[in-house]
Amino acid sequence: MSDLKKIKLFLLDMDGTIYLDNELFDGTLDFLRHVKASGGKYIFLTNNSSKSVDKYIEKLASLGINSVADDFLTSTNATITYLKGKNYKKIYASGTSSFKSQLAEAGLPVTDTLSDDIDCLCMGNDTELTFQKLEDSCILLGRGVDYVATNPDWVCPTWYGYVPDCGAVCDMLFRATKRKPKFIGKPEPDMALMAMEKTGFSVEETALVGDRLYTDIACGVNAGITTVFVLSGEGTLDDVEKSKEKPTFIYENIRKIYEDIK
Numbered sequence: 001m002s003d004l005k006k007i008k009l010f011l012l013d014m015d016g017t018i019y020l021d022n023e024l025f026d027g028t029l030d031f032l033r034h035v036k037a038s039g040g041k042y043i044f045l046t047n048n049s050s051k052s053v054d055k056y057i058e059k060l061a062s063l064g065i066n067s068v069a070d071d072f073l074t075s076t077n078a079t080i081t082y083l084k085g086k087n088y089k090k091i092y093a094s095g096t097s098s099f100k101s102q103l104a105e106a107g108l109p110v111t112d113t114l115s116d117d118i119d120c121l122c123m124g125n126d127t128e129l130t131f132q133k134l135e136d137s138c139i140l141l142g143r144g145v146d147y148v149a150t151n152p153d154w155v156c157p158t159w160y161g162y163v164p165d166c167g168a169v170c171d172m173l174f175r176a177t178k179r180k181p182k183f184i185g186k187p188e189p190d191m192a193l194m195a196m197e198k199t200g201f202s203v204e205e206t207a208l209v210g211d212r213l214y215t216d217i218a219c220g221v222n223a224g225i226t227t228v229f230v231l232s233g234e235g236t237l238d239d240v241e242k243s244k245e246k247p248t249f250i251y252e253n254i255r256k257i258y259e260d261i262k
Contacts, residue, residue, distance in 0.1 A: 004207065004226070004228070004249065004257070004260060004261050005260075005261050006204075006205070007040070007205060007206065007207040007226060007261075008039070008040040008041065008201050008205040008206070009040065009041050009042070009043070009195065009196065009199055009201035009205055009206040009207070010035055010040065010041075010042040010043075010206075010207055010208075010209060011042075011043055011045045011073075011191075011192055011195050011206065011207065011208040011209065011220075011225075012042050012043070012044050012045060012209050012210075013044075013045060013046065013208075013209060013210035013211060013212070013216045013233075014044055014046050014048075014056075015046070015048065015156065015157050015233070016157045016210075016211035016212070016230075016232060016233020016234055017209055017210055017211050017216075017230055017232065017233060017254065018031075018044075018254055019063055020157060020159065020232070020233070021157070021158050021159040022062070022063070022159070023159065024063040024064060024065075025232060025253055025254055025255070026253070026255050027253065027254045027255025027256070027257075027258045027259075028065070028254050029064060029065070030255070030258045030262075031254050031255075031257060031258040032065065034258060034261065034262055041199055041201070042071070043071060043072065043073055043195045043198075043199070044056065044060075044067070044071055044072045044073070045072075045073050045074075045186070045191050045192070045195065045208070045210075045219075046072070046073075046074050046075065047074075047075045047125075047150065047151035047152075047153050047165075047166075047185040047186050047215055048074070048075070048125055048151075048153075048156065048165075049074060049075050049076045049079070049095060049096075049099050049124035049125045049150040049151065049166070049185075050095070050096045050098065050099065050124065050125040050126065050127045051096075051098055052076075052098045052101070052102055053069050053072045053074065054069075055098060056072055056074075057069065057072075073191050073194055073195050073198075074185075075124075075150040075151045075184060075185030075186070075191070076099060076102050076103075076124065076150060077191075077194075078150075078184050078185055078188075078190050078191050078194065079103075079122065079124075079148065079150045079184045079185070080102070080103060080106045080108065081190075081194075082148065082184050082190075083103070083108055083120070083122065083148065084106070084107075084108065086120070086146070088108075088109065088119050088120040088146070089109065089117055089118075089119050090109050090110075090111055090115065090117050090118045090119060090120075091103065091108055091109060091110045091111070091118070091119075091120045091121075091122050092110075092111055092112065092114070092118045092120070092121050092122065092136065092137075092140055092145075093110040093111070093112060093122050093124070094112075094121065094122065094123050094124065094126060094129075094133045094136070094137055095122070095123065095124025095125065095126045095128075095150075096124065096125075096126055096127055096128050097128065099124040099125075099126075099150075100112060103122070110122075112133075114136045114139060114140070118140060118145060119145050119146060120145055120146040120147075120148060121137055121140045121141060121145050121146070121147050121148070121181075122148045122149070122150075123137070123147075123148070123149040123150065123166055123169065123170060123173075123181060124149075124150045124166060125150065125151065125153070125156065125165050125166040126166070126169065129169065134169075134172075134173070137173055138173065138176050138177055141173065141177040141179040142177060146182075147179055147180070147181040147182065148181055148182050148184065149166055149167075149170050149181035149182070149183050149184065150166055150183075150184055150185050151165070151166050151167065151183060151184070151185035151186065151215070152166070152167040152170070152183040152185070152187070152214070152215065153165040153166060153167050153212070153215055154167045154168045154171070155168065155234065157233055157234060162234070167183075170183075185215070186210075186212075186215040186216055186218065186219035187214060187215050187216075187218030187219045187221075187222060187245075188219065188222065189219060189222040189223035189224075191219065192206070192208060192219055192220060192222075192223035192225060193223055196223075196225075203223070203224050203225050206223075206225040206226065207220070207225060207226035207227065207228055207248075208220035208223070208225055208226070208227050208228065209227075209228040209230060209254070209257065210227075210228075210229070210230070210233075211229070211230050211231070211232060211233025211234050211235050212233065212234050212235055213229065213235050213239055213240065213243045213245045213247070214243070214245065216229075217229055217243075217245045217246075217247045218245045220247075221245050221246075226248045226249070227247040227248045227249070228247060228248065228249045228250075228251060228257065229247035229249070229250045229251070230250075230251050230252070230253055230254060230257070231250070231251070231252050231253065232252070232253040232254070237250070
């Protein structure tokens with residue numbers, strides 16, 4: 001078992017790990033300050049594609065965390081990298097206006113209007129979902145276009161419970177079309193590997209911290225790095241018993257992690 005005190009790069013899930021909705025978890029600021037003070041680095045790794053990095057910077061600032069664009073890697077970043085390697089003629093982007101703007105700004109040929117030349121459907125976590133988007137998606141999937149989705153999360157946590165996330169919408173479309181997408185974000189290892197390549201830290205120096213076994217912990221396992229499961233979000237100890245993805249460490253919350261590494 002790795003010693004967390006030896007970890008230099010912490011890949012941090014956000015919602016359910018360092019905050020919940022608009023409530024910053026106790027210990028988050030202490031943890032972040034300690035990582036920087038000890039010569040380490042943290043990167044916020046999120047599957048939520050509904051917001052741009054600029055919006056996340058604003059979000060964290062409202063919670064008292066100063067951050068810059070270089071502190072983030074999102075499933076949208078990873079999806080853009082994937083889509084750029086495919087040379088699609090036109091991509092139907094089913095997601096928020098922010099999600100569509102990020103794809104367009106990256107130079108991808110995106111649209112939200114049905115047409116005959118679309119050769120890819122790309123789904124994101126859509127907090128602006130309409131029935132029209134669902135109908136367009138079913139038509140495109142019936143045509144056999146390529147199908148890509150940013151993340152497989154079933155739910156997104158809120159202060160009152162949970163709301164459907166990208167994976168839940170994709171499951172709904174599967175019931176209608178029998179088509180499943182290629183998921184890009186966690187649990188695939190790409191985001192963790194991108195973070196290590198970006199920072200220069202090794203597998204042995206890196207740990208992923210998150211509250212979901214089937215995305216966060218599975219991503220870390222697939223990338224071959226240390227994994228830290230926190231019980232402050234979606235996942236429970238009972239889930240660990242049932243899951244094939246076993247974390248390296250389990251902590252009650254980020255405060256407990258900080259107390260262990262300081």
